[in-house]
Amino acid sequence: MSHRNARLPLHGRRLLVERVHCGRPVARVAAEMGISRPTAHKWMRRWLAEGDAGLHDRSSRPHRTPHRTAPDLEDRVCTLRQTRKLGPARIGPILGLPAYTVHRILARRGLHQLAWLDRPTGEPIRRYERARPGEMVHVDIKKLGSIPDGGGWRTVGRTAGAHNKQATTDQRKSCKPGAQAFFAAHGITVERVLTDNGSCYKSKLFTRTLTAAGITHKRIRPYRPQTNGKVERFNRTLLDEWAYLRPYTSNTERTQALTGFLHTYNHHRSHTALGGKPPISRVNNAPGQYT
Structure with missing residues (x-):
């Protein structure tokens, strides 16, 4: 999502496309809008390839993370969290991981908030909401x-x-x-x-x-x-x-x-x-x- 001071939000990208589509040079439009030529060409390429959908923000998450913690080690982190209710600063030294890495693992698994866990079992609490009154x-x-x-x-x-x-009345009726x-x-x-x-x-x-x-x-x-x-x-x-x-x-x-x-x-x-x-x-x- 664009930050509040972004020079080229979604409306600006559409304006860029309209001006270039009318036959004006990309470099001149980029100068008028206060952005670089590579940025202007990037949005034009996306618009030509995908249409209006290509002008929307995309996730910055990488397609692959080769240095991500191994799944079995992540499982051990989650096991310590759920069985012993330990935090990142305690789990890290036990498994030889930095505390911030442990926190990222817990956040990915939805275990970073103890309030979200059932204290006796350590299982994540599943909250639900019905669509209309009287449904449940x-x-x-x-x-x-x-x-x-x-x-x-x-x-x-x-x-x-x-x-x-x-004496109180019988409440077992x-x-x-x-x-x-x-x-x-x-x-x-x-x-x-x-x-x-x-x-x-x-x-x-x-x-x-x-x-x-x-x-x-x-x-x-x-x-x-x-x-x-x-x-x-x-x-x-x-x-x-x-x-x-x-x-x-x-x-x-x-x-x-x-x-x-x-x-x-x-x-x-x-x-x-x-x-x-x-x-x-x-x-x-x-x-x-x-x-």
Whole structure:
């Protein structure tokens, strides 16, 4: 790609071709445009051979690199990166390579950022994005402690909070998939649902509900919550921006605050995955277009 101070960007190359094509000498046109004659002749040769496509920038990558690190040595670099999570400065001395060479190898293989690797396995994390709302809905449950009437120890202190304890309800009951009506009210058709392997997602009620609605049910691999990472991230947001945002005096107060949080989350809160726009902009517009 041409830099911002280039004397002959794509528009200038086309202008060069037009002037020479009108019968003017290449050397005179080159002098007028402040470039050398060899450069002008180069672009004219490309235009004569390839047409307008020949005027576009090309990759500067060489066709072959005879001094490139051997593939088996590159594999050893990647193995150390994935198994021991070492950086270029540590891998280099072990294999007798300069640190910058190790970095180039890791960058080619997509391993130069530890954040892009799954920490337990060292495998690159594959992130995906669906084309439209409802194509894949991530579902999960987040259990929260029950808040006794009058508030817990964070509100009234540990002494009084100990007297306010109350038993929580059984949370092992079957999950009832009730989000479908919400999506339908917003014109969204749910096509697939992704869950973990919890017992509630294996229940007959859950299966029958999805089957009746024509929704495909997919489960993640056991012990791989990263696959369901989008809803895990949402759970974290719920904790930080709603559940533990401030002390509540009862379950009712906390539940009432959820309505305001969801409205802010869907209509006003910016999301980096959506270009800084709220989710409602993705629903009301075509993919990739926002208000």
